[in-house]
Amino acid sequence: MKTNKFINILLSGLLGTYLISGCTSDFEEINTNKRVLAEIDLATVGNVYAGVQYDGLMSGWNFQISQNLFADLYTQYYSNWQTKFQTDRHVLNRDWLGLAWGGFYGNSAKNLAVIMEKTDPATTPGYEKQYALAQIWKVFIYQRQTDYWGPIPYTQVNNGQNSVAYDKQQDIYADFWRLLDEATTTLSGYTGQNAFGTNDQIYGGSVDKWIKFANTLRLRVAMRISKVDAATAKIQAEKAVAAGVMESNADNAVFKTTSGDGGWNPLPIMLPWNEFRMSASMESVLKGYNDPRLKAYWRPVVKNQQGQANSDPNLFRGMRNGLSISQISDSTRHYDKLSTMSARWSTPGNEYSTPIEVMLSSDAYFLRAEGALKGWNMGITAEEAYNKGIEMSLSYWGADAATIAAYQAGTTTPIALDDFNSPPMTTIPVKFGADPATQLEQIMTQKWIALFPDGWESWADVRRTELPKLYPIIVSDNPDVPVDKLMRRVGYVPSELSSNADAVQEAISTMLGGPDNAATRLWWDPAK
């Protein structure tokens, strides 16, 4: 240091001190990026919240890599047509999952923590409503995340450290009750008011709507743990219904898309890539029930089996899941001979207008139907709730009352399919059955249809109930999960295994309850 100083003095003397002192005066100014914000003030919290809402749905560019290539296939909404993809054959592509993981923590979780830090009532009075909305959204997005992997970082998130510890799934779920309790308590003091205004792209800031959302979410979370902790599940579910869950499509949580760098619906962007098409399970069920949602969800094939341009508005076709590359390549299964999604999604430009379904009133009714079957006090019978769920879903997708009534009374059953000599996916009709097993299968099958295209939630139901009775996949390239078994979770990702190795190994050995593969069941999904 001494030499350093000496030389400085020497050189300064030679060339004039102006060079040094005069010319570093603007250094800090120069090294400030004026194209970004230096901090988040309270006026900007709403913009952060708007971004978290969007990112929390794992939408945008994260959608394919996190949802479409995993949950959407595992719940058999779609079958994979891209020869280069193998997740439909149960291959656990951890590299892709790395993007799903990073997309969640790097965007939604991080920014949500920023909001909660800025609006924390303990330090910043006056933003209680906003804080409560962030709490509700936290439950919604973390439930999705933990239901993919099991133990995940939760309490230590945003610690800024080189290691982030994981939390057990049951502990995370336990915290969900706390968050929902606090949020609904807070919001009950602000009924009729608005929080976040137009930055809330779901309810436009309506506190009342968010209270219903929170209650419905409580019901959903309760049902998820019904196998592993039936007592808590019952208490929380009954509490939710008593407090008031969504009851009409006016209560639906639907995200309004926009045409910015963020805010758009990813499905219309992806559909021209011709990477996925209607599944055989969808085809068997929707055709068998003469379901009006067949046309609401799907589009007639472009070409018939003979390869001619199709003009028949009723010609729809799906494909079995888990095909080998050669099977996909078979010209009888060309994507033009399979149904893509309906014009609602497949019209170019609709990415900026087609909304994203977040949680619908039909979901609330099907949860109540399932709860009622369990003997919980859901304020409604299982059959009533079942039929209300169907009514809500069909009317949301545009069916009139007569169509709905006919559908509810339907006795037709899913159909067999030519391809791979597929039998009917299942044998139940729509009309509510007599025995509880049939009733449960009907509720879960209708819920599966109604949740479309939310594969994230639907795959969790499929794991929990093994319903609907989906087709086995054709080929499995994953010895852990053969064709007739369900994918039970996804694996930890390379970035964690390298940059957070101790924490993830700790989670695998002490929290997960099995090897880090796709056959290991989550905490709420015990093998009975």
Add this chain to the structure above:
Amino acid sequence: MNPLLTSLKSQIKFLLYAAFLTLFTCAPALAQERKVTGTVTSADDNSPMPGVNVVVQGKTTGTITDAAGNFSITVPGNDAVLVFSFIGYNPQNVTVGGQSNLSVKMATSATQLAEIVVTSLGIKRERKALTYSAQTVDVARLTESRELNAINSLQGKVAGLDLVRSNAGVGSASRVVLRGNRSISGDNQPLYVVDGVPIQNSMFFTTYGEGGGMTSSDGISNINPDDIESVTVLKGPSATALYGTRAANGAILITTKKGTSRKGIGVEYALNYSVETPVILTKFQNVYGQGASGIYAKNQEFEWGPKMDGTMVQHWTPDVNSPKYGTTYPFVAHPDNYKDFFQMGTNLTNTISLTNGTDNTQVYFSYTNTLSKGIVEGNDLRRNNVNLRINSKFGKKLSFDSKLTYFNQNVQNRVSTGDDFSNPMRAILRQPSNISQEEAQTFEYFDNAGFRLQNYWNPHSNGGENPWWIVNRIPYTESRDRVLGMASLKYEIINGLSLQIRSAIDYSGDRNSQNRYNDTYTIADRGNYITNSLTNYEMNNDILLNYNKPLGENFSLNISAGGNMLTQQWYGMGTNNTSLLKPNLFTITNAGRLTASEYGATKKINSLYGFATVGYKNYLFLDLTARNDWSSTLPPDAWSYFYPSAGLTWVISDMLKSSMPSWLTFAKLRASYAQVGNDTDPYQLNPTFNFYTGGANGYASRGGTQPATDLKPEITTSQEFGGDIRFFQNRLGLDLTWYKSNSKNQLLSVNVPVASGYYNKFINAGNIQNKGVELTLNATPVKGEFTWDLSLNFAKNNSLVVELAEGMERYNLTGRQWMTTTVIQVGHEYGEILTKKFIRNAEGKVVVNGTTGLPLVTDGQTEYGGTYNPDWLGGMTNTFTWKDFDFNFAIDFRQGGVIYSFTEANLASDGYSDYTLDGRDGFVVDGVVQTKDADGNVISEAPNTKQTTSEAYWQSLGGRNTPTGEPFAYDASNSRLRQAAIGYTKRFKNAPISALRISIEGRNLFFLYNNAGRVDPNLSSGNTNVQGVEGFGLPSTKSFGMNLRVTF
């Protein structure tokens, strides 16, 4: 003598005059002293020689000649002997006798002419005094055996210089690394310094690995080879401590031509014309055609179909109005499809240069026009270089030097690299053999509504396109305008003490755009228009005070001190215009949806530096340098950082002089130690929150990098020892260097668990060590009317990651690529490649999945798959001259390292490669099937008996998304005949033409060997630290050309 050399020599003389102002102070006056005047001229061309030392033998009295070669000196008496000396010339002793006006002619010393090298800050020095390795390159080769990027001509010529070209068509960038990779996050490329001023080597786009994308030209390719007078490569930081920060990876110093003081105007015209053709290494199978599972399908992108036996099959065109629609055609192979896709590339360069000058003012002007056509249709380059140099002297004390260079370049259809869907190579390599090039060339049609549509066998393919559609309907154009300006004033305060003030700017403006026509798949409806523009500005202001003085008879001192202020500024804007309102009208106002980006930064570095050379008896030299930088990119308490260097040279032969054995001409030992500091990029210190469009009011998000508030500058310490020994009157010379460098406190952005709230954070960490040897051997085995000069070079560099950060064992140089991840690991070499491999049992046998019969592979890119570093590099140049003819050829060697071919991973998976022929009808993978218990332990093993097919096998291993790298890794060792040229030079007397030179040359002619076989290991998709992987690259080319140079 070569006219080029003559002009070079006189220019060197002038430069030396400017550089070496020597003062000999007066000794006590003696009786009989009188004044002698005279003129010193060159024996070669009678031109006056400025700057020649004139000393009275045995005294300290001396002077130097002025610009006209005149001198005036007081001598003690008639028996006084005057010693005339000048670097590069034989010293002359002249006895004054009774003369009062001497006329002295000095002859060049051929062996010493090359001994002058340009060192840091543009100071020319005698090579023998250098304390470090500096290699000078023969510049004549830059303009003949010409490359569009002049730097490519250095390949194989400089020991320790590793050059990899990116393959983005004509005018592509190159990556140069001297003595290994030191920096983890920097680009590891040397600093380019032109006429003492650093220039930017920035690229608009650069890509890496398999992913590819758009890769643009680099900055150094903007320098006109015709203007280059000399190139010196300073390899270690020891050589460049004085350029500071930016020269931590070495420096390449380019000196451009100046005017000369002469009678009449000097005119030179040069013409180069060359043609180039692809070197095709890919091997196709050409037996089975389009389809899958042995069945033809007209829309398939695989060649897993039936044999191409002439059977009539359905035509693929989707154009219902085409006469071919719905018809059949014979299913036969077109083995030349790939070759036929390319055209012959051409390169035409015209250069005219003018020089003129008086004793006081010299002017050099040149204009070069380059027209180049690549091997891919539409890939053209047009380039204009204009250069004006003016030197002037105002009186005796003040001299002025100025330069203005304008560069303009337009590239049409720059070829995208790697897996970019706009890369035509991706499409042509996978064009089924049964579809002829003639058929594919009908790349578009119009539907009944008048829409332009792509004529492709698999309409709306995800990732496939008709290659001819890509080259015609996804044009990517780029243009650059660049101005380099420099002005310097030098004032001689007193004899030996001078002050130089210099200002230089480097301004470039880049624009590029890509037009994607409607029906370009997976892009956007109605087309897409992408534009970018970027301006780069750099200003250097510096001041240098130099004092050069002999201290008595034994010592000399050359001391300088100076300062530099560097300002860098860049600003860019980009738009992406999708859903064009009017299809195929490419303008921003036609955007259905517009997204825009804006970026830019400013950085300043202020520096003070000083250096001193103390010489003892002209055989022992001690160099000391010191530099302090203040960089705006660091935190205030780290703005300032200091670094020194020291070097010692001992010219043994000059000490021993006459006692040396006659066969030993020259011997020298040198040692040096240096440190170089480095800063970081702007804007790394503060937390940032991005704001972008989305929702009703915009989205805000916290940045993904944890800001670093306590960054320190990075420091590279290097040591170097070397020797230079020459025998038999310089007929044989050997230069050997050993070096070691350690780069510490590297500024890294490291991955942190993303749940921490950040993807990465900035830290100071690491210690990357590079150790190596460099050897250069020069020999003249035959000398006389026929002369044979031989030059050999060899370099071996070993890198070692000594340390990263606490608790950090591995660092990813990039995120995961399709097939590879490039990492550095503690205790390993820099630049390791991780990939997926076969799972093997203890005996190394491949483990096979018993139900599918296919090999099991590792889950992710976790396995070590070699490094991209060569074990050693070598080069050999032979030059033969006989009368007016000369012939030379150069060979380079690159031994070791690995190259991964993403191309092969795809060609194999899709059934195109020749080796996919094996096992099409079924084969059994040689491996074992394991049975495991519930805990995953292997209970038993049995040989695999389950049959599979070539199709299933390669589809499971290759492909785009998660290929297994192991079967697609190749040894990158290769050697190639880099150039060969034959030339004829004729000089005329009393003719309008004074000299004429004609030469023919070939470049990159052939491989002597290429262990990689199917790929060219010297090509990559971009010039980042991610190397060793190739993806859908253009084939390299060989070229033949002729040169004509006329001097008037």
